[in-house]
Amino acid sequence: MGQRYFIITGTSKGIGKQIAELLLEKGDHVYGIARGTSELEETYMRYQHIQFDLADIHSIADLVSSILKKIPLQEAEFIGLINNAAMLEPLKPIDHCNAEEIRLHLNISLAAPMIMTSSFIQLTNHLSTRRKIVNVSSGSGSYPAPSMASYCTSKAGMNMFTQCVAMEQSGQSNPVEVIAFDPGMVDTELQAVARGKSAEEFALSEVFGQVYEAGQLRSPEDVAKQLIERLEEISDPSKVLHAMEG
Template identity: 25%
Template structure:
């Protein structure tokens, strides 16, 4: 059987990915703070399993407890293929270096970097032990590749997740593992994160006018369209280990 695990699944890109997995009859494990009630009916309609695990990804203990529980239950079923999508992320803090709040700094590192690394580490170990085929997609950003005024933490953590992905892929290739790990850059979408960006201040985020224009001129992609592109890529199976895939390459 095939299983998909999606973090931040209740809304935005995570919701788009989760819905497309259900459409493709992949058993879904959704992880987020709150549950998207639409998934239960969608899973029933598709005739697949659906499970929801509440988790606060900013909590190290929550991540450890929840994902150890998921991994133990999942790999005991001897799944044919597991698709793990580390989608959850936070843009905050949006502010100048020197004015960043300590708690916001630590939360950004935990959600954007530490949590996906911990989850990848656990699932790679379990896949190796059980011989399951594992595909991991870590959601990244174009901000990983250029400095953005006011986004020092977001740029830094996304750059770090890209390097983790490339390094883990190198290690998998060197030991001839069947598991694959990639990064996925979804571009600019019409999500809650974009609302947060547009509500910041000019001083904190110097490019705010550009991002407000994206919304005003209807230039934002839908999370469903972007999510479908990723699921199509994963199901194709012919992914290049360690590669950063960009949504515009897939649409």
């Protein structure tokens, strides 16, 4: 039986770190990408960490190529890409956002996963191995909110992008499975940032605080478990999969 290999973005904390840990516990190999360092490398032999800023979109193709060169592709049973990394800021009305804030957000949250996906498919198309891409989405991709224009727009884009790629792959001889996964409201650093804003700056900060106080946030570990279940099953690529359905 062959080995399984995963490339995951945003593995230094939150959901990305939990997904990596659970896969490593299963005996899989994980290549984690994050701006910061990772303690997973000290704990797991099968984890390799790559410090990289996904805002540098012009270097992403080389990044993916260098990771795939480390994987014994012909021996792999399953190769997965999990586009998890995203940023929440800027959390303020669009007329208070400057060009650099908008550019940075869209590069990390939308352009980077699109380029990761493009490079991953292109560089593994010669394989007969099962390949799957999971794009971590959000309910914000379907529901507009004030002061969250960049975030809602990038997640809506992620959903549409996923469906477009799934349609492209449907006619291929060995199609890449691609799904969008909405984890729901999770107790992560992104949530803490949203709660910490003033009501003047971010109108929904109080709502985020109430959800937290009421204990309605899901744990990163629970969400990671459900994402891995979706990763392993054959999923319908035409709709966003929600953690709450699991």
